[in-house]
Amino acid sequence: MSTTSNSPTPAQFVSRPRDTDRKTRIHLSMFDRLKFLIAFTITFFVLVWSDMAGNPLLGFNDALIERTRSTWWIFVLAAIEIIRQIHFLISEYASPYHGFWQKYFAFVDKTLHRISDWNRFRLSRAIKWLMFIALLAVILGAIYDEAPVRALFLAPAALFAALPFIAQLMFAVVFILIQFVALFWFLSRGGIDTYFPDDIRTRFTDVWGQDHVLARIRENLMFLERPEEIEKFGGYVPGGILLWGPPGTGKTLMAEAMAGETGKPFVFVDPGAFNNMFFGIGILKVKSLFRKLRKLALRYGGVVAFFDEADALGNRGLAPAGGIGRYSENECHGGNYLSPVSANLVFREKFMMGGAAGGGGGMGTLQALLTELSGLKKPRGFLNRVVRRTLGMRPKTPPKYRILIVMATNLPEALDEALLRPGRIDRMYRVGYPSKAGRIRTYEGYLAKVSHSLSPEEIDKLATITPYATGARIKDTINEALIYAIRSGRTTITWPDVIKAKQLKELGPPEDVEYIERERHAVAIHEACHGVMAHVVRRHMMIDLATIEKGSDYLGMVASIPPDDQFTRWKSEYEADILVSLASLAGERMFFGGDNSSGVSGDLESATTIASFMEGHWGMGSTVSSHASNKRFEVGAPGGGGKEKRGDATKEMRRSLADRIESNLATLLNKAEKLLKENREQVLSLAHALEVHKTLSGEDVAAVIDGVAGPIVDGRPYTKAKNIKILEAYHEAAVRAHRDHNSPSILLPELQ
Amino acid sequence: MFKSRVNHSLLLSILTVALTVSLSGCGAPSKIYAKNGQLGVFFTVPSGWYKISAEDIRTYELEGADAAAKNKADLVLWQEAFSESRKTSAKNILQLEAPLALTAFARVRALTLSESDAMSYNGLRNLILPVTDLISGESTIVDDFQLLDEQEIITDTAQGLRTVYSFSPKGGENETVDQTALLSNDRRSIYFFLVRCTTECFTESESAVDEIVQSFTVKGRK
Numbered sequence: 026m027s028t029t030s031n032s033p034t035p036a037q038f039v040s041r042p043r044d045t046d047r048k049t050r051i052h053l054s055m056f057d058r059l060k061f062l063i064a065f066t067i068t069f070f071v072l073v074w075s076d077m078a079g080n081p082l083l084g085f086n087d088a089l090i091e092r093t094r095s096t097w098w099i100f101v102l103a104a105i106e107i108i109r110q111i112h113f114l115i116s117e118y119a120s121p122y123h124g125f126w127q128k129y130f131a132f133v134d135k136t137l138h139r140i141s142d143w144n145r146f147r148l149s150r151a152i153k154w155l156m157f158i159a160l161l162a163v164i165l166g167a168i169y170d171e172a173p174v175r176a177l178f179l180a181p182a183a184l185f186a187a188l189p190f191i192a193q194l195m196f197a198v199v200f201i202l203i204q205f206v207a208l209f210w211f212l213s214r215g216g217i218d219t220y221f222p223d224d225i226r227t228r229f230t231d232v233w234g235q236d237h238v239l240a241r242i243r244e245n246l247m248f249l250e251r252p253e254e255i256e257k258f259g260g261y262v263p264g265g266i267l268l269w270g271p272p273g274t275g276k277t278l279m280a281e282a283m284a285g286e287t288g289k290p291f292v293f294v295d296p297g298a299f300n301n302m303f304f305g306i307g308i309l310k311v312k313s314l315f316r317k318l319r320k321l322a323l324r325y326g327g328v329v330a331f332f333d334e335a336d337a338l339g340n341r342g343l344a345p346a347g348g349i350g351r352y353s354e355n356e357c358h359g360g361n362y363l364s365p366v367s368a369n370l371v372f373r374e375k376f377m378m379g380g381a382a383g384g385g386g387g388m389g390t391l392q393a394l395l396t397e398l399s400g401l402k403k404p405r406g407f408l409n410r411v412v413r414r415t416l417g418m419r420p421k422t423p424p425k426y427r428i429l430i431v432m433a434t435n436l437p438e439a440l441d442e443a444l445l446r447p448g449r450i451d452r453m454y455r456v457g458y459p460s461k462a463g464r465i466r467t468y469e470g471y472l473a474k475v476s477h478s479l480s481p482e483e484i485d486k487l488a489t490i491t492p493y494a495t496g497a498r499i500k501d502t503i504n505e506a507l508i509y510a511i512r513s514g515r516t517t518i519t520w521p522d523v524i525k526a527k528q529l530k531e532l533g534p535p536e537d538v539e540y541i542e543r544e545r546h547a548v549a550i551h552e553a554c555h556g557v558m559a560h561v562v563r564r565h566m567m568i569d570l571a572t573i574e575k576g577s578d579y580l581g582m583v584a585s586i587p588p589d590d591q592f593t594r595w596k597s598e599y600e601a602d603i604l605v606s607l608a609s610l611a612g613e614r615m616f617f618g619g620d621n622s623s624g625v626s627g628d629l630e631s632a633t634t635i636a637s638f639m640e641g642h643w644g645m646g647s648t649v650s651s652h653a654s655n656k657r658f659e660v661g662a663p664g665g666g667g668k669e670k671r672g673d674a675t676k677e678m679r680r681s682l683a684d685r686i687e688s689n690l691a692t693l694l695n696k697a698e699k700l701l702k703e704n705r706e707q708v709l710s711l712a713h714a715l716e717v718h719k720t721l722s723g724e725d726v727a728a729v730i731d732g733v734a735g736p737i738v739d740g741r742p743y744t745k746a747k748n749i750k751i752l753e754a755y756h757e758a759a760v761r762a763h764r765d766h767n768s769p770s771i772l773l774p775e776l777q
Numbered sequence: 778m779f780k781s782r783v784n785h786s787l788l789l790s791i792l793t794v795a796l797t798v799s800l801s802g803c804g805a806p807s808k809i810y811a812k813n814g815q816l817g818v819f820f821t822v823p824s825g826w827y828k829i830s831a832e833d834i835r836t837y838e839l840e841g842a843d844a845a846a847k848n849k850a851d852l853v854l855w856q857e858a859f860s861e862s863r864k865t866s867a868k869n870i871l872q873l874e875a876p877l878a879l880t881a882f883a884r885v886r887a888l889t890l891s892e893s894d895a896m897s898y899n900g901l902r903n904l905i906l907p908v909t910d911l912i913s914g915e916s917t918i919v920d921d922f923q924l925l926d927e928q929e930i931i932t933d934t935a936q937g938l939r940t941v942y943s944f945s946p947k948g949g950e951n952e953t954v955d956q957t958a959l960l961s962n963d964r965r966s967i968y969f970f971l972v973r974c975t976t977e978c979f980t981e982s983e984s985a986v987d988e989i990v991q992s993f994t995v996k997g998r999k
Contacts, residue, residue, distance in 0.1 A: 080812050082819045082992055087806040 216298025234463020273497030307390030554612030817996030875952030934997030
């Protein structure tokens, strides 16, 4: 007896036969075979049960018989179902039978498709409707115990009778709904104020120092007031203005002036208007705002809408249009000569680094605003769109809504790209720091409101020494000067008041700290080195003041200002800046025998930063490539090998970035030392003057260094050789005291 | 293939049930069920009896009736009558002369306020004949009056009397009446059920009569 073990054949996937290849019908599952019969049976017995429940005398048998008689149709249906299932069953096993029916259905299909699709659709729709009506009639007939067709006519009467009840239900629904409607209506109010002409008194003449922007805005307003000026030539009224620029430069004031100037209603939109608690309120607000704007525009022929702090609207995380350089301060506009694709590439890379996305009034609000801004030309209104169309008329073409949208922001990068496209915001104006002429005009404006004794020359000078003063800053400075004057028992502002106010605003209040003598001398030397170096090498800036009075975050300082509005910076200027920064380190080492304080840390930081920018960004070093791009693409800075032998000029040039920066700084430090050695007397003189007067104005600093009479300090004594000797002796004593940590043996000398 | 066999046997059993149900439909119910679900009144009569339509009864009742009688007829909420014989008509139901075949007649009637106030067991007993007076001999409206049986019936929703008596109407055949009259507990309506025949036929089918009267069930209004 031998047994052969059959190894089991591995299961393999067999593809199901195609429908067309199948000879018999696909087998139905048992549930599909029985579901209708089960449903009929259950229905029948439920009916029997209900009969028995309704009549206590009725037995099960009789109930069965009675029900069978009354609902005979269920058996007809069951019989049909059984026949159908038998048909399926045969089809599943007998292929000729199945084949016959397949052929028959194919024939029926062909016949049916002779009717066009459209007619078939209509026919089937008609049949469906008829069947629905028939079914309805049967059901109603059963309900009313009437002939089905008659019952069909009874139904409307019943509906009419039920109307009060339906009205009640409707009331309940409306009652619930109205609470939400009211809630949302109330929530969608607010944040939007409308002003009519003469409500606001600010005029363009109240906006100073921004004449170029004002001229443009004037133009916009002119087109809004007299649209035919441009429309008759086939143009259109520009619909949007973006005012962007640093805070305090008068953007909101300009908007106020527009409100005051224009003869059209002016709508102020609060920055917080679109921030809301519930999803969708922002959208409702935008819609209601624009409904209001359109209404005002039609009634008054135009409307101005002002969105203050438009960055609150947020963005969807895309770069603003325009690309690189649009919002940069003082560089060549790097985006303008590039192709849009390259510019976008450059800009987006930059943007991603910044990652300034998101924010704003909530999902959908910005999108709603965008749609409303460009959707002003659609036909609107229920009567217009629905009723007219129902009557077969075309909707009326919408009237020209003349809406001027003005937005103001100091974060233009935070605005959405789509918001700024032409057609939405057509014109973008930078409201920058006012020019010198603008500042003079602003000073004059604010000074005209108070009593003062400043000459036009002094005002001119004031404008010069406050280069980045905005309108708000100027207003504040004049007010502070007035406070100084009042505190001194005067009502008229004088020049020193203004200077003190300016210093207070720029430096903060001095801390009332007395240095011990040797430290005072060290700080004075430190600042004097800066001052002398600045005076000697720096031509693009002038010294505003020098001080050794301790402030909140400095021991002393030499503050400089540009003598005129200059928008480009040069390598020589940056080098001079670095020299001024490094002068403190070089000076301290020189005057204190190689010692130096930690007070130079800030100076070194700024020197290194500038040197790094020069080497890596501004093309002021030995290589060309921009470190900004190198870093972004992680290619590293040129050079950096370090194994090359010194002496090879090209390889020398390609040392790592840090090495090159350090080397540049070292060269400049040597130069600073050399310059300070040459000006040793001037440093000692200025240090003495600082120790005596604590704070010197720029002119006094120059007077001390040049040995001439200044406005307050007379520099002439510092030219005398004997005085220099006294200063050297005092310095020697101070250095000794510094070394031994005691008081200098000589007191601060007075010079004749 | 086990599964498939099970399925087939299931299919077979379902078919059997369906067949049984449909075959049972071929048989006739053992009784005729009369009911008014709304008023909660039920009774049965043997199958093969004939129905006298409520409409016919009403029509006969209103023939030549005055306004007062018409108002009374309007108080009828439901009525249904069956008879063993096809010949029995609405007239036989309502007139005093005995129907020739066993007849059952049920009626539910609303009471007016004064009727409701006045209604008593006597009132229930005297609905068609002044039975109380006939017993005491005060009335001689019919001859040979005999009270055969009387018992009180109390259900959850109504109470009253089942009275069996026989009499001969003037010039007519002696007949026996099994009368059930119930007053609903809320005293708003009376339930009235009458099974009658000539005394001869009544005696013959006493058990059938009893079954019919026993079937009379009052559940009360829903």
